[in-house]
Amino acid sequence: MASHPIATLDASLIPRLPASSPTLFEAKKQKNLSFEAIAKELGRDEVAIAALFYGQAMASTEDIKKLSQILEIPHETLETQLAGFPDRGRTMEMPPKEPLIYRLFEVIQNYGYAYKAVLNEKFGDGIMSAISFSTKIEKETDEKGEWAVITLRGKWLPYSRF
Amino acid sequence: MASHPIATLDASLIPRLPASSPTLFEAKKQKNLSFEAIAKELGRDEVAIAALFYGQAMASTEDIKKLSQILEIPHETLETQLAGFPDRGRTMEMPPKEPLIYRLFEVIQNYGYAYKAVLNEKFGDGIMSAISFSTKIEKETDEKGEWAVITLRGKWLPYSRF
Amino acid sequence: MASHPIATLDASLIPRLPASSPTLFEAKKQKNLSFEAIAKELGRDEVAIAALFYGQAMASTEDIKKLSQILEIPHETLETQLAGFPDRGRTMEMPPKEPLIYRLFEVIQNYGYAYKAVLNEKFGDGIMSAISFSTKIEKETDEKGEWAVITLRGKWLPYSRF
Amino acid sequence: MASHPIATLDASLIPRLPASSPTLFEAKKQKNLSFEAIAKELGRDEVAIAALFYGQAMASTEDIKKLSQILEIPHETLETQLAGFPDRGRTMEMPPKEPLIYRLFEVIQNYGYAYKAVLNEKFGDGIMSAISFSTKIEKETDEKGEWAVITLRGKWLPYSRF
Amino acid sequence: MASHPIATLDASLIPRLPASSPTLFEAKKQKNLSFEAIAKELGRDEVAIAALFYGQAMASTEDIKKLSQILEIPHETLETQLAGFPDRGRTMEMPPKEPLIYRLFEVIQNYGYAYKAVLNEKFGDGIMSAISFSTKIEKETDEKGEWAVITLRGKWLPYSRF
Amino acid sequence: MASHPIATLDASLIPRLPASSPTLFEAKKQKNLSFEAIAKELGRDEVAIAALFYGQAMASTEDIKKLSQILEIPHETLETQLAGFPDRGRTMEMPPKEPLIYRLFEVIQNYGYAYKAVLNEKFGDGIMSAISFSTKIEKETDEKGEWAVITLRGKWLPYSRF
Amino acid sequence: MASHPIATLDASLIPRLPASSPTLFEAKKQKNLSFEAIAKELGRDEVAIAALFYGQAMASTEDIKKLSQILEIPHETLETQLAGFPDRGRTMEMPPKEPLIYRLFEVIQNYGYAYKAVLNEKFGDGIMSAISFSTKIEKETDEKGEWAVITLRGKWLPYSRF
Amino acid sequence: MASHPIATLDASLIPRLPASSPTLFEAKKQKNLSFEAIAKELGRDEVAIAALFYGQAMASTEDIKKLSQILEIPHETLETQLAGFPDRGRTMEMPPKEPLIYRLFEVIQNYGYAYKAVLNEKFGDGIMSAISFSTKIEKETDEKGEWAVITLRGKWLPYSRF
Amino acid sequence: MASHPIATLDASLIPRLPASSPTLFEAKKQKNLSFEAIAKELGRDEVAIAALFYGQAMASTEDIKKLSQILEIPHETLETQLAGFPDRGRTMEMPPKEPLIYRLFEVIQNYGYAYKAVLNEKFGDGIMSAISFSTKIEKETDEKGEWAVITLRGKWLPYSRF
């Protein structure tokens, strides 16, 4: 992993993001830290931390303290910029144009009804929560090359009968 | 799982699907078979079979033979209706309106950039293939209730340098 | 309430609905029954029953039996048409064009962020579930006229920390 | 309630809001006041106050005076920024991307025709007003957890016959 | 007026309309009656009658009886097809493509904010109801030619304070 | 009328408007003048004047002179900012989100085909001009309350035969 | 011109067109007549006749008589199908996908503001009517090949001052 | 023509245009020159010049020199701002909202298929080029008033057979 | 190539295609012929033949004769169904949902401006024609696997100066 550069923030995204995003990404770049490294310090998953950087997840008081230390951002700045509740979902237009993100979207587009049918047969009438939810990324390597493995894990919520 | 009814086909979807879809779903309903049961017979994953039923995956000659037997559909009918290559992606409009499918879409909408950032840091500049790809659904149960776990596994494709 | 005609199904909506919808609405019209009357028999809320008629809610085995009796629809017909899981959300395009439904949409459009801010302050970072959810309509009358009161009640789901 | 942080304003929303919104939110943050606390002082509902902060509701002369005192904003500033009539509805694009607001939108999308059918049967041909209207949020707690209860109350307006 | 042909129904619109529309328009064509002539018999405005023909307005019991007589449609047919509540607003996509209707749309597009500003100054914070509402069309002739005059008259609804 | 505040310009609209709009609205606010008052001075209709303020109508040389006097804006500033021809129609996205403007849009959406049918029967094949056109707003009061009356008056243009 | 086949109707367009369109096109095909030939008989322009075939222009009583003779369609059939007023503009979605039509659309897209600027300078504040309007197509040949020349001629309508 | 003011640039359009547009329009306004006058100096058509001002046409070296002289813009400024190839088509959203431009769009919307049918019959299978293309505007006056005549002239391109 | 099945027509596409498409595809399926085999007989490229099957290219008199022979379709049927000019571009909605077609779309989306920049530098101000145009597909195999090579070849058209 050390061989790949770290992710930075495309300036053209900034108007869609909260004030904390450029602050955090700028410090991450200065420190040359991967999300994996930061996540390890906070005891959280690297996808959650990346989501936090993009304004899509909430930081706890403890998170803010640690981020401030690791990234050497004045605590008060971070506390102010990360106060309040995330206003999620506005980082991009859908369908996504970014090829990497589009592939994930395409999976939903193509397998959406198949997922629904199998989930309904396995769990009944309901949904998999995207809130009571976690996700992670793993890397597998075999003779054919590298494989990305994304896991989505959500609480099953049955429809109320009323 | 036996306690949940099996998935059937909503008639209003038929105009978006190939001729094979109502044939397969009707027989599945008559036989009262779950996708899991059918998949076991074909030695494939149940999500792949559900996708095949919705016209989103291709059937091999062997698949057609087995489906014909299990579902008691005349072999010739199935062979004719499943000939040719799937015309994928048209089962629904995006954003999806179905709440279950929307939750998956929302995961991409909210975590899309986080996934990209972490994948890029782990693998470099490229994408996770949605073609050289497989997916599965698992059920986990703990004291908090039932959890759906969806796994996406795709080959990592680096951008060519030219 | 007896003074108002009962709701029937606009023919132009049928292509968007499951096969059960015209069956149910036609019988309801023949029997001249309100949703309130049907709901009372099933021990459910009238909004849930109307949703069921529009293919937006699932019928239990017991519901099917009772609907078959009340509406004098052959049990097998209903059982077949109401088998499977609802494919929700496709009865209309958004934004809704129907003035009554648009007013509800407008409430979300205008008060959406206000709802979010107050809910966040009262409950923290999360959402009100639309699945673990019930809703009802009441009528109030005062000197100014009649008032419709719609109540939405959903389980609060906090975002998982991961 | 005291245990949750207060709602603040996401900077990326500011271009969609009137000049009063950042002024009000900034002062609220400085004072660390919830909408409930502010509303109590003004004798209004907290959702109405949140709507006012987002430019979706009008402030009376008395409201302005009190807000100026509570939030320690110069009276003239507030008077100038809150003059004129709200230009409602532009805080977000529809469908909403924010998961909390989307759930409310989904309720309309799924139950829209059910609401219409039941309202028509209860009240006749007309609409529930979104103008001669009020709304509130309550919290209920039971053994299953916390529940959010949103009430919409609108005047019933029958279509004129002409 | 006698010199102009009467309005008939374009077949390509039928899938967007309720079952009553082709019935009514076909009979109107057979009888060669203008909306003005029919409206006079019902004691209603011709725009309201045209709206009723397009499924955009409700017919009273008396309207149905008279329409049945004037148009020589079996009473039971009309009663069945006009039962239930109109599902308004779906006769066309917006922006309208029909040049005549587009011109009206353009008036709203160009003068919308001017209308709002003047109405707010004259009436305060509120809206002109489109439900407690009537409209009519008049013809004026002067030396420059013919002029169409459309009048919209709606109840003023002030926003509730809550 | 004197009891209502005057209309002002929402800052978030400015990027959609010509340079003259903030100039004019700012001066109007300083002078606390209604559109009615300004219109009287110019011998024009108040809707036309509001349209002019929003960049939707052209100012004559005489209009500019008078506006400069009434609003105490340097003549040269106004002359420069109001030179050129209006670039109409861009003040808002359609469908309008503002509830007041939406109601007018809804009238077109619901009654569009009814207007077309009646206009065609009264005038033949053609359109009502939105250019050779005027409009006004009146207030009527009766025992039921206040009514807004909007009149649209346009030249009838028959289609050319060629 | 004799060397090119005549235009016929693509079956997939029929649901967007009035009943008269397939009748007229079918007869035209049987008779193997060009629009130029038909137009000459009616004393009208060939573009107007093609528009009439697509339901975009009105036929006079005389037109119907002549079309009936030339195309050997029973007079009553044509009279019935061409009664009423054209419901214009719905033959296609915009932007057009057909390459030939797209090129015309592109001309408006690229030169739209240039046309406006020059027309305003030549005629003042107003529009070129698309109703009091005619158009024609001519062919020019020079050493570089063939050139299509399309002429649009519309009445200039100045904005009313009110 | 001298009696009409000249066209200027609406400030709200600037973000959609290249850097040269405000420079050119500002100088044109200072010099009070019509496009006709400028075009005459350059030996080009006024529509082409207006298109050039809006960034929709390329300037030759000679054009730049002359524009610099006529408009008294430093040659280097113009040379820099007009270097490179036009990025056409982004001056507006389609459908156009400006009434004048909408009328042209409407002509394509209504007559698109008629144009295609007649062009195909006259020229065969192909398109009229919008690149190997010129256009002009003329004014005609008769007893009925003023008429705008727009001519589009494009090379006919037959589809290649391969 | 013989090892892959041949392409057939998805039934859900038929409403978007001309009458000739199901006729041709059905016969192709019966004869089990690849596009390559058919193209060889007609002396044309296989992509052109596939386009012709989807109604996107015109058939010459000779093509129709040969297709009739090879596919054993009555000559008259084909002649009737392939008469007239293709109505191109409506086989799908854009952006394409089919993954294979989406990848091509993505190439344009990502490299569009790069293509424009390089083409402009190589050829000047103009476009590559999509009409005076041909395209082909080739297969290359190397140690890394199979490669698809698509070539687009179009006439360069410089913008006219006028």
Place this chain on the structure above:
Amino acid sequence: MASHPIATLDASLIPRLPASSPTLFEAKKQKNLSFEAIAKELGRDEVAIAALFYGQAMASTEDIKKLSQILEIPHETLETQLAGFPDRGRTMEMPPKEPLIYRLFEVIQNYGYAYKAVLNEKFGDGIMSAISFSTKIEKETDEKGEWAVITLRGKWLPYSRF
């Protein structure tokens, strides 16, 4: 090629691009270098370099070093601005409005299904990769004029069976 000016960056595109784009284009303009010239220095294809300038391709450490030398941009500036992974696909809205790019889009729109059918017959069920992909532009000249030849070459990826 020397006879054509070089491509520069339209200022109105800048908000859609990363910080590196204006830096690179500005230096290219100062140095008056074509993409071909720059590409030769880097040993890459000119389309890849143009894509890199538009933020659609990644620069290697070596590329950054060379670009810094050739364009005389401080190495640190470039290194900072080109760090991180491209956020691809946002340079334009689709469908493209630029005529040159639209022609490429049109090729996909018209030939999309033909490409799919032929690729499926040649390679089986899969896609042509747009990631493991290269593209180039060539110029051919014959007696008919100049021809642009664009080649797309992508790895064939068969769908996984699971």
